[in-house]
Amino acid sequence: MVDIWLSDDHELGIASLEVPVAVDFKDIETSLEAYRKLLLIRTFEETLEALFAKGKIPGFVHTYIGQEAIAVGVCTNLRTDDYVTSTHRGHGHAIAKGIDLNGLMAEVFGKVTGICKGRGGSMHVADFSKGILGANGIVAAGTVIAAGAGLSIQTREEDQVVICFFGDGGINKGTVHEAMNFCSVKKLPVVFVCENNQYAQFTSRKLTTSVSDLSVRGVAYGMSTESVDGNNLVEVVEVSRRAIDNAREGLGPTLVVADTYRFGGHYVGDPQAYRSEDEVNESRRRDPLLLFENYLELHGLADSDRFELEKETISKLVNKAVMFAEQSDYPEAHTATDYVFTDLIEGRQ
């Protein structure tokens, strides 16, 4: 096979099934919960693709399909009061961290029942009650915001952690340098998770990035680094747990580079002139959902009947969210300037 994005030992994920697994991933409920989260993200995103094609969703949509194991694997280790910063491709992070599904769907529709009351849309979903400090339309903007959340935790002497999700496109931004240096010098409880999905918008990482092993960027800042097969959920859980535990114990930040592949285009409808169909098809052989199904079967935790059952349940959940969004109202025009400030500004107009 032509593996364009992983080193040899990650091929098809078979070898990596043999790595020592987290103890509780032998547990049926924990494993199935993670499986449901993977499915929920996949189904949510595929549903959005279909709705977008029907013209039901304004704006544009960036889907997380193919990368689900990273968000689910990392967030499995988090508490509700831990923070995540996210990207323009943020639905998966939000779902993995526990955002309300109806509120998320309604936000993507631009409805008043949306989690951000229709002000943000797909690229700006957030749920501060769940520690989700927002998806962000500016690449790598979350890195410096995560540093601030880490500083806040340290100042308040709490034991929360911050996960900063960003991408291989983001890793070339100056904010990454500024944030990593600061988090490292202050030993802030921040875990940088770089999702290496091979493309910065429409441009290959290989054309734009000075090193092929992105984890060496962390070495430059005196940080711990980890590399992981981002399509292998169990590996992501293991590796990110180490980084999260270290952060919680005050040992400072880690850069985790999770290799993966963006199955969809940059946005839904992207003609993808910059890559071949073969490349995409080849990558789909390492679908994180299939790899985890293999794992569950191999360890006798679930079988294909169980998978079908879970898929049905998740589909119903997502369909209910679509109905909720479709039946919700749009925000009223006279509320367009609500939420600009915390108080009324007289003489502003």
Place this chain on the structure above:
Amino acid sequence: MRSISFGQATVEATAAAMREDDTVVITGEDIGWGGNFGQFKGLLEEFGPKRVLDMPISEALILGSAVGAAVTGLRPIASLSFVEFTMGAMDEIVNQAAKFRYMFGGQVSVPMVVRASDGVLRSSGPQHSESFEAFFSHMPGLKVVAPSNPADAKGLLRSAIDDDDPVVYLENKKITFRRGPVPEEDYRTALGQASIARTGSDVSLITYSVMTQHALEAAQVLLEEHSVDAEVVDLRSLVPLDIDSVLRSVAKTRRAVVCHEAWTFGGFGAEIASQINEHLFGELAAPVLRVGAQSAPIAFSPPLERALVPEASEVVQAVLRTVKP
């Protein structure tokens, strides 16, 4: 009343806020040693390095981390030495701080203060002499404060730190060393309330920051040499804007000159002039004039710097054009 400098007045406001509320922290460039204008003097000694943080010269980090801290329980004051340095963090100010509350549907507020020194001071050159309040005022979601004297500097900074929205607090270099009467007790000056720095009947000078001082000097000259009685309206905060005080004054004098050190073209003065026209067009005795810098980077060489940036004499000239057609 005792007299202290603008910089010292801001130290008092910061220290009072930090004593009252443990979540107030100050971060930025060169805080610990006291700052270029003594505006942080003594804070490190009193509050320690956990709350008074010397940051790397990483402007995006300084302002981005302030946003992250502000939405997770702190009230950061983030300081950049010169306002030009905010240009390295415009994403954090414009796309993050200003928009968080709105784009997340009111889930959070962003209680942070951005402090920066602006304006001309003795040949600081093109990248250390400018005034950017027009950028900040243009952005929905930011409040903008530009005090003109030590007493206001103290009260307005105290209110800015209290405020639940991001506030850009601009401290003009030329007046940061200047002294003035400042009450010793802790007090707040509300944002969005202009002050009448001088009452007059013939013309309204609408201004803020250092130009308030120049306008007051101009008013003295106008009275003594031209028998023109000028009223000086010091806006103090640009957002929120106290347009009512402006309109009241101009309705009385029927003439207005809007003065600032920033460039005239596309400047904040255009907003004021336009609002005066919208509300009082039929009552004006003369067109509203603007006094500001010429459209060029602020030059290094002293005569060029002086040629570009207005002081009291330019204000006098403009007023004479409105009163003697």
